[in-house]
Amino acid sequence: MLGACSGAAKDQTKIRIGEVTRSIFYAPQYVAISQGFFKEEGLDIELTTTAGGDKTMTALLSNGIDVALVGSETSIYVNQQGSDDPVVNFAQVTQTDGTFLVSRKKIDSFNWSMLKGSTFLGQRKGGMPQMAGEFTLKKKGIDPQKDLKLIQNVDFANIPAAFSSGTGDYVQMFEPQATVIEKEGRGYVIASFGVESGNLPYTVFMSKKSFIERNPKTIQKFTNAVYKAQRWVAEKSVDQITEAVMPFFADTDKEIVKAVVKRYKDQQSFATDPIVDEKEWNNLQDVMEAAGELKQRADHKKLVDNTFAQKAIEAAKK
Numbered sequence: 001m002l003g004a005c006s007g008a009a010k011d012q013t014k015i016r017i018g019e020v021t022r023s024i025f026y027a028p029q030y031v032a033i034s035q036g037f038f039k040e041e042g043l044d045i046e047l048t049t050t051a052g053g054d055k056t057m058t059a060l061l062s063n064g065i066d067v068a069l070v071g072s073e074t075s076i077y078v079n080q081q082g083s084d085d086p087v088v089n090f091a092q093v094t095q096t097d098g099t100f101l102v103s104r105k106k107i108d109s110f111n112w113s114m115l116k117g118s119t120f121l122g123q124r125k126g127g128m129p130q131m132a133g134e135f136t137l138k139k140k141g142i143d144p145q146k147d148l149k150l151i152q153n154v155d156f157a158n159i160p161a162a163f164s165s166g167t168g169d170y171v172q173m174f175e176p177q178a179t180v181i182e183k184e185g186r187g188y189v190i191a192s193f194g195v196e197s198g199n200l201p202y203t204v205f206m207s208k209k210s211f212i213e214r215n216p217k218t219i220q221k222f223t224n225a226v227y228k229a230q231r232w233v234a235e236k237s238v239d240q241i242t243e244a245v246m247p248f249f250a251d252t253d254k255e256i257v258k259a260v261v262k263r264y265k266d267q268q269s270f271a272t273d274p275i276v277d278e279k280e281w282n283n284l285q286d287v288m289e290a291a292g293e294l295k296q297r298a299d300h301k302k303l304v305d306n307t308f309a310q311k312a313i314e315a316a317k318k
Contacts, residue, residue, distance in 0.1 A: 011042065012039070012042050012043060012044040013042060013043055013044065013218050013221075014043075014044045014045075014046060015038075015043050015044070015045055015046070015066050015067060015218065015222060016046045016048065016064075016065045016066045016067070017029075017045060017046070017047050017048070017065060017066070017067050017068070017069060017205075018048050018049075018050035018056050018059045018060065018064070018065035018067070018068050018069070018070075019047060019048070019049050019050065019056075019068075019069040019070075020049075020050060020051075020052065020053055020056045020068070020069060020070040020071065020203070021049060021051060021052075021156075022049045022248065022249075023098070023174065023175070024175055024176060024245060024249065024257060024260045024261060024264065025094055025098040025174070025175065025203065025264060025269065026069060026093060026094070026203065027233060027241055027244075027245050027261060027264070027270060028093055028226065028229040028230050028233050028270055028271070029069060029093060029226075029229070030244065030245040030247075030248045031229040031232055031233055031241065031244045031245065032225045032226055032228065032229035033045055033047070033248075034244045034245070034247060034248075035228075035229065035232060035244060037224075037225040037226075037228040037229050037232075038222070038225045040225065040228075041221035041222070041224050041225045042221060043218070043221055043222060043225065048065065050065070050068075051157075052156070053070050053071055053073075053074045053127060053128075056068050056069075056070045056074070057070065057074045057077075057078060057087070060087065060206075060207070060208065061078070061083075061087075061208070066207060066211060067205055067206070067207045067222065068087075068205070068206050068207070069093060069203060069204070069205055070203065070204070070206065071127070071128040071202060071203060071204075072089050072092075072200075072201040072202070072203075072204045072206070072276065072281075072284060072303075073127075073128050073131070073284065073288060073293075074087070074206075075087040075088070075089055075204075075206055075298075075303050076285070076288065076294070076298045076303065079298050079302070079303060080294075080295050080296070080298075085208050085209055085210050086208075086209050086302060086303060087206050087207070087208055087209070087303070088206060088207060088208070088209050088212055088303060088304065088305050089201065089204040089205075089206045089276050089303060089304045089305070090204075090205060090206060090207065090212065090219060090223060090274070090276075090304075090305050090306075090308050090309065091204065091205040091222070091223045091226045091227075091274035091276075091308065091309055092201050092203075092204045092205075092271045092273075092274050092275065092276045092280075092309075093203045093204060093205065093226070093230075093270075093271055093274075094202045094203040094269050094270060094271060095199050095200065095201070095202060095268070095269065095270070095271040095280065096194030096195070096197070096198075096199060096200065096202060096267065096268065096269045097128070097129060097132035097133075097193045097194040097197050097200065097202055098129070098174055098175065098194060098202065098203075098264070098269060099123065099129045099132070099133065099172045099173060099174050099178075099192075099193045099194070100172075100173055100174075100175070100178045100189045100191065100192050100193065100194075100263075101170060101171075101172060101189070101190050101191040101192070101193065102163070102170065102171045102172075102173050102178050102181060102182070102187040102188065102189055102190070103169070103170055103187060103188050103190045104163075104168070104169055104170070104186075104187055104188075105169075105188070106188050107188065107190055110190045110191060112137070112140035112141070112142060112191075113140070113141070113142070115137070115142055115147070115148060115170060116142060116147045116148070117147070117148075118148060118149070118169040118170055119148070119149040119151065119167075119168045119169050119170075120144070120148040120149065120150050120151065120168060120169070120170050120171070120172075121151045121154065121159060121162060121163055121167055121168030121170070121171040121172070122134075122144075122150055122151060122152050122171075122172050123152070123156065123159070123172055124152065124155075124156060125152045126291075126293050127156075128200075128202060128287075129172060129174070129193075130152065130172075130291070131287050131288055131290070131291040131293060132193050132194075132197040132200070132202075132287055133172045133193055133197075134290065134291050135197050135286075135287040135290050135291070136193050136196040136197050138290060139196065139197075140196075151167065151168060154167070159171065159173060159177075160173060160177040160180075160181060163181070163186075163187065164181065164186055164187075171187070172193060175260040175263065175264070176249075176252055176256050176257065176259075176260045179256055179259045179260055179263070180256060183256070183259075192267055194267055194269055195267050197287065198283055199279075199280050199283065200280055200283055200284045200287065201276045201277075201280050201281055201284055201304075202269075202284075204276060205222070205223075205226065205274075207219070212305065216308075219308050220308050220311060220312070222308075223274055223308040223309055223311075223312045224312045224315060224316075226274050226312070227273060227274055227309070227312040227313060227316060228316070230270065230271060230272055230273060230274065231272075231316070232244075233265075233270050234270070234272050238258060238261050238262045238265060239258065241261050241265070242254065242257050242258045242261050245257065245261070273309065273313055274306075274308070274309035274312060274313075275306050275309045275310065275313075276300075276304045276306060276309075277306075278300045278304075281300045281304060282300075285297055285298065
């Protein structure tokens with residue numbers, strides 16, 4: 001747990017964020033904390049890494065946290081279960097998948113058909129990374145269930161170790177592990193699932209509808225801070241962003257952090273505003289549908305509230 005705004009004034013409002021994992025992918029969140037944007041809005045942030053979409057959603061639904069930073073598919077899963085208090089997406093942080101295809105062997109001229117007949121170490125079934133991965137494979141003419149030996153029973157945290165110890169010819173992997181493995185010569189990043197699967201509301205700040213209705217001013221201040229951070233990330237250099245997020249990655253080599261920031265910035269993974277637009281929302285549901293994880297389409301108007309994002313953008317123009 002990280003008390004992000006220590007020494008906060010008494011008139012500041014405390015907000016408990018649960019992030020699904022600690023990841024450079026979420027750079028705008030860490031920028032909002034380190035550059036004081038939340039504090040400027042009168043918010044005292046308590047950040048906890050809740051380790052997994054299911055645990056993050058459990059913490060949110062049980063009032064263990066106020067706001068979750070997690071894949072927007074989790075709000076759809078809650079809705080599918082018939083919740084009386086839906087989880088509402090109000091500020092987007094990332095707009096692509098954040099995983100990469102890593103090969104055990106160096107490939108000078110990669111073609112996706114090379115994966116056919118291989119052993120593929122994938123992500124957890126039902127999670128957004130795995131769904132985006134399967135969506136990409138199908139788009140490339142590969143049936144994940146028939147054309148590959150697909151491994152999905154390795155825990156998220158253990159995937160890099162499993163690949164390093166010899167499991168799989170290819171692996172779908174998050175950063176910074178992909179860059180670490182590449183720098184150590186144990187694998188090679190050969191493609192981006194984020195580039196291939198298109199824009200999605202991949203990681204979003206969300207809260208229970210009841211919390212938003214009780215605390216609209218707080219949610220507005222929160223979204224204002226997020227948008228300030230997004231503009232800062234868009235405008236600043238890779239070196240400046242790296243410096244801003246380093247306090248959250250003290251155990252990671254600075255050059256690794258810099259390489260990952262550059263990779264995500266270059267492929268435009270960081271959302272440039274908090275709006276969860278309907279086109280991206282529908283693309284997300286296409287991905288879920290293709291993976292067989294969507295019982296019925298979720299109404300954008302029911303599970304997304306863009307009013308706070310819109311007001312944040314308007315306020316920034318003044």
